[in-house]
Amino acid sequence: xxxxxxxSASWQGHLVRLHGEPPEWRFGDLHLRRYRATDHGTVLAxxxxxxxxxxxxxxxxxxxxxxxxxxxxxxxxxxGEFLVGELNGRIVAMGGLRRADLIPGGHARAYGGYVQxxxxxxxxxxxxxxxxxxxxxxxxxxxxxQALEERAAEHGYRILRADTTELQAPALSLYRRFxxxxxxxETIGGIVNIYLEKPLR
Numbered sequence: 001x002x003x004x005x006x007x008s009a010s011w012q013g014h015l016v017r018l019h020g021e022p023p024e025w026r027f028g029d030l031h032l033r034r035y036r037a038t039d040h041g042t043v044l045a046x047x048x049x050x051x052x053x054x055x056x057x058x059x060x061x062x063x064x065x066x067x068x069x070x071x072x073x074x075x076x077x078x079x080g081e082f083l084v085g086e087l088n089g090r091i092v093a094m095g096g097l098r099r100a101d102l103i104p105g106g107h108a109r110a111y112g113g114y115v116q117x118x119x120x121x122x123x124x125x126x127x128x129x130x131x132x133x134x135x136x137x138x139x140x141x142x143x144x145x146q147a148l149e150e151r152a153a154e155h156g157y158r159i160l161r162a163d164t165t166e167l168q169a170p171a172l173s174l175y176r177r178f179x180x181x182x183x184x185x186e187t188i189g190g191i192v193n194i195y196l197e198k199p200l201r
Contacts, residue, residue, distance in 0.1 A: 014139075015146050023081070023151060027143035030093065035071060035082040042091045043084060044068050050130040054167040061189030062165060067098070067128075074098050079121055081151045082128070085140055095129040095144040097152055100161050124157040129171065141170075145178055153200050160200060166192040 018024040025032040035043065047065060056063045067074050075082040075096050085093030100123035126148050131141045152160055162180065164171040172194060180196040187193070 015143050017150075023083070023147070025143070025147050027085075027140070028138075029087060030138075030140050030143060031086045032083050032093075032143065032147050033086070035076070035084055035094075035096075037071070039084055039091060040068070040071070043094055046091065046094060046130050046132060047128060049133070053133055054165070056165070056167065056191070059189075060191060062191050062193060074102055078102060079155055080124070081148065081155075083144060083147055083151075085131075085144060087135060092132040092135045093130065093140045093144055095148050096127050097124050097148050097155075098127060099123075100125050121156050121158075123159045123161050124152050124155065126152070126160055126162045136170075141174055142177075145174060149178070149198075149200075157200055160198040161196070163193050163195045166194065172196075 015025055015027045018026055022034040023032075024034075044065065047068065051057070051063055071082060074080065075098055078099055080096065080098040082096040083094060084091045087093075099121070126145070129141060129144055131144075149160065160180070162175060164175070166172075175196050175198075178198070180198045183195045183197050185192055185194050
């Protein structure tokens with residue numbers, strides 16, 4: 001997760017739901033909506049820029065992007081969600097929810113494993129939170145987290161999971177402000193990966 005920490009907590013309560021299905025919100029001048037296939041190139045570039053910003057790169061055991069080539073299967077058709085945030089018609093933020101049983105964790109994650117999942121909706125991962133560096137510290141990352149938490153609850157998940165790295169201190173701070181709890185740490189390719197959870201019910 002690569003986001004900036006807002007200068008204040010003034011963003012709270014300002015996320016407004018505009019539409020139920022497909023979901024849509026407004027946060028000040030940011031418009032949040034569901035991902036479309038035409039967003040692919042922009043979303044992939046934003047993801048890669050966010051990881052490069054903190055020094056993560058292909059081959060380090062943490063970096064991977066194979067899920068961006070299966071957006072429908074992993075996010076949109078399998079009890080998940082993927083949102084983009086537009087500012088003046090330009091995508092500047094994003095984040096997704098995917099069933100925790102679809103993608104392996106730890107070292108195996110970088111190798112592109114994918115399974116169909118089980119019928120029960122239990123845990124969901126919040127992933128791919130990114131905000132364009134030039135518009136960070138405006139609360140956009142927090143708005144995406146808030147919207148995704150809302151969607152996870154609407155789907156009926158029991159628990160939210162996420163992971164980030166020690167290199168992504170603003171992301172870790174944001175999760176903690178939203179009440180997430182660290183569960184464990186794992187070193188992958190010399191990078192410390194931090195796992196977090198938040199109960200939904």
